[in-house]
Amino acid sequence: MTIDLENIxxxxxxxxxxxxxxxxxxxxxxxxxxxxxxxxKTTLLRIILGLEEPDSGKVHLMGDYxxxxxxxxxxFQENRLCENFTAVQNVVMVNKKNSVKVAEEELLRLLxxxxxxxxxxxxxxxxxxxxxxxxACCIPSDMLILDEPFTGLDSDNRKLAIxxxxxxxxxxxxxxxxxxxxxxxxxxEIRL
Ligand code: ADP
Ligand code: MG
Numbered sequence: 001m002t003i004d005l006e007n008i009x010x011x012x013x014x015x016x017x018x019x020x021x022x023x024x025x026x027x028x029x030x031x032x033x034x035x036x037x038x039x040x041k042t043t044l045l046r047i048i049l050g051l052e053e054p055d056s057g058k059v060h061l062m063g064d065y066x067x068x069x070x071x072x073x074x075x076f077q078e079n080r081l082c083e084n085f086t087a088v089q090n091v092v093m094v095n096k097k098n099s100v101k102v103a104e105e106e107l108l109r110l111l112x113x114x115x116x117x118x119x120x121x122x123x124x125x126x127x128x129x130x131x132x133x134x135x136a137c138c139i140p141s142d143m144l145i146l147d148e149p150f151t152g153l154d155s156d157n158r159k160l161a162i163x164x165x166x167x168x169x170x171x172x173x174x175x176x177x178x179x180x181x182x183x184x185x186x187x188x189e190i191r192l
Contacts (some may be wrong), residue, residue, distance in 0.1 A: 003055070034181060048145065087123070128152075140156065
Protein backbone atom coordinates (compact mmCIF):
# COMPACT_ATOMS: atom_id res chain seq x y z
CA MET A 1 0.00 0.00 0.00
CA THR A 2 0.99 3.56 -0.66
CA ILE A 3 -0.38 6.88 0.45
CA ASP A 4 0.19 9.64 -2.01
CA LEU A 5 -0.11 13.18 -0.72
CA GLU A 6 -0.59 15.45 -3.70
CA ASN A 7 -0.17 19.21 -3.55
CA ILE A 8 -1.69 19.57 -0.08
CA UNK A 9 -2.32 23.16 0.99
CA UNK A 10 -3.96 24.33 4.19
CA UNK A 11 -4.43 27.78 5.70
CA UNK A 12 -5.99 28.96 8.91
CA UNK A 13 -7.16 32.51 8.27
CA UNK A 14 -4.27 34.37 6.69
CA UNK A 15 -1.73 31.82 7.91
CA UNK A 16 -0.62 29.32 5.26
CA UNK A 17 0.39 26.20 7.20
CA UNK A 18 0.98 23.76 4.32
CA UNK A 19 1.86 24.97 0.84
CA UNK A 20 1.65 22.42 -1.98
CA UNK A 21 3.06 19.61 0.13
CA UNK A 22 3.85 16.35 -1.65
CA UNK A 23 4.91 13.01 -0.22
CA UNK A 24 4.61 9.38 -1.17
CA UNK A 25 4.37 7.12 1.87
CA UNK A 26 5.43 3.62 0.84
CA UNK A 27 5.01 0.23 2.45
CA UNK A 28 7.79 -0.88 4.75
CA UNK A 29 9.16 2.66 4.98
CA UNK A 30 9.46 5.04 7.90
CA UNK A 31 9.26 8.81 7.90
CA UNK A 32 9.99 11.43 10.54
CA UNK A 33 8.47 14.86 10.08
CA UNK A 34 10.47 17.54 11.85
CA UNK A 35 10.01 21.28 12.13
CA UNK A 36 9.55 23.98 14.73
CA UNK A 37 6.38 24.36 16.75
CA UNK A 38 3.57 25.63 14.55
CA UNK A 39 5.13 24.40 11.30
CA UNK A 40 2.14 22.18 10.49
CA LYS A 41 3.18 18.70 11.64
CA THR A 42 -0.05 17.93 13.50
CA THR A 43 -2.15 19.49 10.74
CA LEU A 44 -0.49 17.23 8.17
CA LEU A 45 -1.16 14.09 10.22
CA ARG A 46 -4.77 15.14 10.80
CA ILE A 47 -5.24 15.63 7.04
CA ILE A 48 -3.84 12.14 6.34
CA LEU A 49 -6.23 10.72 8.95
CA GLY A 50 -9.18 12.54 7.39
CA LEU A 51 -9.77 14.60 10.53
CA GLU A 52 -9.02 17.84 8.70
CA GLU A 53 -9.84 18.82 5.10
CA PRO A 54 -7.08 20.34 2.99
CA ASP A 55 -8.00 23.57 1.15
CA SER A 56 -6.61 22.00 -2.00
CA GLY A 57 -4.78 18.84 -2.95
CA LYS A 58 -5.64 15.22 -2.28
CA VAL A 59 -4.74 12.25 -0.12
CA HIS A 60 -4.73 9.15 -2.33
CA LEU A 61 -4.92 5.75 -0.65
CA MET A 62 -3.54 3.27 -3.16
CA GLY A 63 -2.97 -0.44 -3.24
CA ASP A 64 -4.28 -3.19 -1.00
CA TYR A 65 -5.63 -2.18 2.35
CA UNK A 66 -6.90 -4.69 4.88
CA UNK A 67 -9.73 -2.24 5.54
CA UNK A 68 -11.80 -0.07 3.24
CA UNK A 69 -10.31 3.05 4.81
CA UNK A 70 -7.01 4.05 6.33
CA UNK A 71 -6.91 2.18 9.61
CA UNK A 72 -4.04 3.61 11.59
CA UNK A 73 -2.70 3.04 15.06
CA UNK A 74 -2.45 6.62 16.29
CA UNK A 75 -0.71 8.51 19.05
CA PHE A 76 -2.38 11.91 19.01
CA GLN A 77 -0.63 15.08 20.12
CA GLU A 78 -2.67 14.75 23.33
CA ASN A 79 -2.71 11.38 25.13
CA ARG A 80 -6.48 10.88 24.88
CA LEU A 81 -6.42 8.20 27.56
CA CYS A 82 -9.31 7.38 29.89
CA GLU A 83 -7.75 8.86 33.01
CA ASN A 84 -9.86 6.96 35.54
CA PHE A 85 -9.04 3.61 33.97
CA THR A 86 -5.80 1.72 34.47
CA ALA A 87 -3.17 1.43 31.75
CA VAL A 88 -4.24 -2.20 31.26
CA GLN A 89 -7.91 -1.21 30.87
CA ASN A 90 -6.95 1.49 28.35
CA VAL A 91 -5.19 -1.10 26.20
CA VAL A 92 -7.86 -3.80 26.59
CA MET A 93 -10.70 -1.51 25.52
CA VAL A 94 -9.34 -0.73 22.03
CA ASN A 95 -9.32 -4.28 20.68
CA LYS A 96 -11.48 -7.32 21.45
CA LYS A 97 -8.39 -9.47 21.07
CA ASN A 98 -6.51 -7.64 23.82
CA SER A 99 -6.96 -9.84 26.88
CA VAL A 100 -5.75 -8.54 30.23
CA LYS A 101 -2.76 -10.87 29.89
CA VAL A 102 -1.86 -9.51 26.43
CA ALA A 103 -2.26 -5.91 27.61
CA GLU A 104 -0.03 -6.58 30.63
CA GLU A 105 2.66 -8.19 28.51
CA GLU A 106 2.64 -5.33 26.00
CA LEU A 107 2.66 -2.56 28.63
CA LEU A 108 5.50 -4.21 30.54
CA ARG A 109 7.69 -3.73 27.48
CA LEU A 110 7.72 0.01 28.22
CA LEU A 111 6.42 0.51 31.76
CA UNK A 112 7.31 -0.69 35.28
CA UNK A 113 5.16 -3.42 36.81
CA UNK A 114 3.78 -1.29 39.65
CA UNK A 115 2.37 1.30 37.21
CA UNK A 116 0.11 -0.67 34.90
CA UNK A 117 -2.76 -1.36 37.32
CA UNK A 118 -2.98 2.22 38.62
CA UNK A 119 -5.47 4.71 37.23
CA UNK A 120 -3.71 6.56 34.44
CA UNK A 121 -4.36 9.84 36.30
CA UNK A 122 -1.73 8.74 38.84
CA UNK A 123 1.01 8.22 36.24
CA UNK A 124 3.70 10.71 35.19
CA UNK A 125 3.50 12.47 31.82
CA UNK A 126 6.13 10.21 30.31
CA UNK A 127 4.37 7.08 31.58
CA UNK A 128 1.05 8.24 30.10
CA UNK A 129 2.82 8.81 26.80
CA UNK A 130 4.14 5.26 26.88
CA UNK A 131 0.63 3.92 27.56
CA UNK A 132 -0.56 5.86 24.49
CA UNK A 133 2.21 4.30 22.40
CA UNK A 134 1.35 0.76 23.51
CA UNK A 135 -2.37 1.37 22.90
CA ALA A 136 -1.65 2.60 19.35
CA CYS A 137 0.51 -0.44 18.64
CA CYS A 138 -2.03 -2.94 20.01
CA ILE A 139 -4.75 -2.61 17.41
CA PRO A 140 -4.67 -4.26 13.99
CA SER A 141 -3.76 -1.43 11.61
CA ASP A 142 -2.39 -0.60 8.17
CA MET A 143 0.10 1.92 9.49
CA LEU A 144 1.31 3.76 12.57
CA ILE A 145 0.92 7.54 12.83
CA LEU A 146 2.57 8.98 15.92
CA ASP A 147 2.45 12.68 16.77
CA GLU A 148 5.43 13.52 19.00
CA PRO A 149 5.19 10.19 20.80
CA PHE A 150 8.40 10.69 22.79
CA THR A 151 7.31 13.80 24.71
CA GLY A 152 8.42 13.41 28.32
CA LEU A 153 10.53 10.30 27.69
CA ASP A 154 14.18 10.19 28.74
CA SER A 155 16.78 8.85 26.37
CA ASP A 156 16.61 5.22 27.62
CA ASN A 157 12.82 5.07 27.50
CA ARG A 158 12.81 6.72 24.10
CA LYS A 159 15.16 4.02 22.82
CA LEU A 160 12.97 1.27 24.29
CA ALA A 161 9.89 2.87 22.71
CA ILE A 162 11.56 3.13 19.30
CA UNK A 163 12.57 -0.57 19.39
CA UNK A 164 9.01 -1.50 20.39
CA UNK A 165 7.45 0.65 17.65
CA UNK A 166 9.75 -0.84 15.01
CA UNK A 167 8.83 -4.33 16.06
CA UNK A 168 5.12 -3.52 15.96
CA UNK A 169 5.43 -1.68 12.64
CA UNK A 170 6.18 -4.93 10.83
CA UNK A 171 6.00 -4.23 7.10
CA UNK A 172 3.63 -1.29 7.47
CA UNK A 173 4.60 2.33 7.00
CA UNK A 174 5.44 4.45 10.03
CA UNK A 175 4.98 8.21 10.24
CA UNK A 176 6.34 10.04 13.28
CA UNK A 177 6.59 13.72 14.08
CA UNK A 178 9.41 14.72 16.39
CA UNK A 179 11.48 17.70 17.43
CA UNK A 180 14.72 15.79 16.98
CA UNK A 181 15.76 12.65 15.18
CA UNK A 182 17.72 10.89 17.95
CA UNK A 183 17.28 7.16 17.36
CA UNK A 184 15.20 7.82 14.25
CA UNK A 185 18.05 7.63 11.76
CA UNK A 186 16.24 4.72 10.07
CA UNK A 187 13.49 7.14 9.02
CA UNK A 188 13.47 9.39 6.00
CA GLU A 189 13.42 12.92 7.38
CA ILE A 190 10.93 15.44 6.03
CA ARG A 191 11.35 18.99 7.26
CA LEU A 192 8.37 21.30 7.44
P1 ADP B 1 2.87 21.72 14.81
O1 ADP B 1 2.20 20.41 15.08
O2 ADP B 1 4.00 21.64 13.82
O3 ADP B 1 3.30 22.41 16.07
P2 ADP B 1 0.21 22.56 14.00
O4 ADP B 1 -0.12 21.76 12.81
O5 ADP B 1 -0.41 22.18 15.30
O6 ADP B 1 1.80 22.67 14.11
O7 ADP B 1 -0.21 24.07 13.75
C1 ADP B 1 0.27 24.80 12.63
C2 ADP B 1 -0.31 26.20 12.67
O8 ADP B 1 -1.69 26.15 12.42
C3 ADP B 1 -0.14 26.91 14.01
O9 ADP B 1 0.10 28.27 13.76
C4 ADP B 1 -1.49 26.70 14.67
O10 ADP B 1 -1.78 27.73 15.57
C5 ADP B 1 -2.43 26.75 13.47
N1 ADP B 1 -3.63 25.93 13.69
C6 ADP B 1 -3.67 24.58 13.83
N2 ADP B 1 -4.95 24.14 13.96
C7 ADP B 1 -5.72 25.24 13.91
C8 ADP B 1 -7.14 25.47 13.99
N3 ADP B 1 -7.99 24.46 14.14
N4 ADP B 1 -7.57 26.75 13.89
C9 ADP B 1 -6.72 27.78 13.72
N5 ADP B 1 -5.38 27.64 13.63
C10 ADP B 1 -4.88 26.38 13.73
MG1 MG C 1 1.91 19.33 16.77
